[in-house]
Amino acid sequence: MSANPVRPNCARPHSCSLDVRLDAMAHSPLTRELKPEEHLDLDSFVTSWAWSEGDPLMLAGQKVSGSYLVVAGRVRVVRDTIDGREITVDIASPGDIIGPLETNPSYAVDSAWAMETTCALYLPADRLAEVIAKHPALAVAIVQMQHTRLAQARDRDVNQSAKTVVQRVATVLLRLDAKLGDLRPDGSSLLQVRLRRDDIAGMAGTTLESTSRAMSQMKKDGLIDSGREWVSIIDAQELERIVDGE
Incomplete structure (x- = not known):
């Protein structure tokens, strides 16, 4: 594209x-x-x-x-x-x-x-x-949402110390795909948001340079496609394996 x-x-x-x-x-x-x-x-x-x-x-x-x-x-x-x-x-x-x-x-x-x-x-x-x-029922939902926010903050701290940059970037891409992914005729999933690489870097808790290297390798390996302010997920299963450390 x-x-x-x-x-x-x-x-x-x-x-x-x-x-x-x-x-x-x-x-x-x-x-x-x-x-x-x-x-x-x-x-x-x-x-x-x-x-x-x-x-x-x-x-x-x-x-x-x-x-x-x-x-x-x-x-x-x-x-x-x-x-x-x-x-x-x-x-x-x-x-x-x-x-x-x-x-x-x-x-x-x-x-x-x-x-x-x-x-x-x-x-x-x-x-x-x-x-x-x-x-x-709204009170229960609020408690659950607050718990989710705390869990996400805790996971972010843990990931920064225990996960590699590639694992963290893959985690962010999969989370965005679950929320914003739009399935395309070719089977890929386009993230429907104008996404900058420094957005991904911030959410992954790493630098722009490290994020760019990780995404360039993912693109070379055929896991994602990307361009200026857009990302498409090609192989979500392989990204999940990366996140799991396989």
């Missing part, structure tokens, strides 16, 4: 329709266990927000008074390091939650930037307790 094959999205911020909002709730790990009528009720608690490419949803250190459920678009979540660098720690997509799920205003740990036109549903912190009281 010569041109970037990732699908472009809508050109400007817009108000997401009710159907789009309900679909996002039906697929989000936070709200998918709720019944359709509960999704409708939850919709009365949220407001729809939209951002253009490059706009911040929130900034690290900023006092935030709620959280966002991404409905459409992609969001780069970044963190400042102690040496002044900014690294990507996640790519959020529809169904993901951005911001702290707390009942009181708190301070954002990470910054979140729209990678393209993005729509999200905003739930104020001071309404969260009321929502949980009406929908107890």
Whole structure:
């Protein structure tokens, strides 16, 4: 592929329709266990927000008074390091939650930037307790999500000390494939996001140079294809074997 094959999205911020909002709730790990009528009720608690490419949803250190459920678009979540660098720690997509799920205003740990036109549903912190009281299943989902976030942070620390760079890069690619992969007619899976190599480096906890070397070897071995801001997974099974150390 010569041109970037990732699908472009809508050109400007817009108000997401009710159907789009309900679909996002039906697929989000936070709200998918709720019944359709509960999704409708939850919709009365949220407001729809939209951002253009490059706009911040929130900034690290900023006092935030709620959280966002991404409905459409992609969001780069970044963190400042102690040496002044900014690294990507996640790519959020529809169904993901951005911001702290707390009942009181708190301070954002990470910054979140729209990678393209993005729509999200905003739930104020001071309404969260009321929502949980009406929908107890949501409380369970929040606990599970917090546990998942802690486990991912722990795994990231362990991987940095116990896994090779190639294993860490393969892990990131497979995780993104599970969330953003789009199966193509030739059997490959295109990651539907404009992905920079330094995004992958940040999520893998390594340098841009090491990531580029690892991905170049993967491409040479026929495991992936890639170009400017796009990656396609060709052999996911072999990537899984790399992650497992085989």
